[in-house]
Amino acid sequence: MPEKDHEHLATELGAAVSLLMRQMRAASPHGELSPTQRAVIGRIDTDGEATIAALARAERVRPQSMRLTVGALEERGVLTRRPHPTDGRQVVFSLTEEGRRLLAVVRQAKHNWLAVAIADRLTPEEQRTLATATELMRRLMSE
Amino acid sequence: MPEKDHEHLATELGAAVSLLMRQMRAASPHGELSPTQRAVIGRIDTDGEATIAALARAERVRPQSMRLTVGALEERGVLTRRPHPTDGRQVVFSLTEEGRRLLAVVRQAKHNWLAVAIADRLTPEEQRTLATATELMRRLMSE
């Protein structure tokens, strides 16, 4: 009878993701980075320097939207730009020292509601399940 | 050495949730319900009729914000209001017939990008892992 379990799972997962997103937003107030800004600098930290167009594709937003996000981070001194060596159209963004410092700070459990909740409310096995599921969520989107 | 694995997991989970949220938003265009609207009518469908204040607490937004979401659904004929029987301050919202119909439609895989991706890209075992993780995400937020 679980013929349409994937529809039920989609409903539950969508609701949980909406909730987590709002909670993350509410928990990152005033001076801090927004979830989107964190995602961008986290990606550059992991994958290396990137162009606006590449970041937009990776984060599933329009280039014009990504430009505003990147522009805010640049203005704040978190990202720095340099021209692409061979393609005069492109601009390559990378983390500044300040960017790396800030990224380390916001990842610390002390400033990170989600890390605290994971450590406090989940067993090690449940943490592993959640880590696996994180990979699965990425796979749902990979094109 | 995985001393701070929960910080790493929090980073990865936060990024994945941001991404999924943007993808869900991009995949629900014009006439359809937004993720927030879906979450609200899904919750009323599951838990029964509710007040604006209760919905706001459950969905982690301010009552003023929830009022706008509920107001849009009411104007669309998806929700209907009635006064609380004993407390003159409260207004109780419930699904209309149209609301139940619409909810059934948006949950169908045919209109549901996420359900299709779950069915197509995950094995049954991976679907179970994701279902378990969905419960874990809820527990991260339960107060």
Place this chain on the structure above:
DNA sequence: TATTGTTATACTCTATAACTATA
């Protein structure tokens, strides 16, 4: 005094449209 709902206003994130420069 606290809570519910409402109205008004503003901020953040993302979108569309139109443009310039380079490939």
Place this chain on the structure above:
DNA sequence: TATAGTTATAGAGTATAACAATA
């Protein structure tokens, strides 16, 4: 012709502030 970036503008979602009605 296609792609990268930019500028301008608009919409959705949520926030804060101030208020009236009820408990």
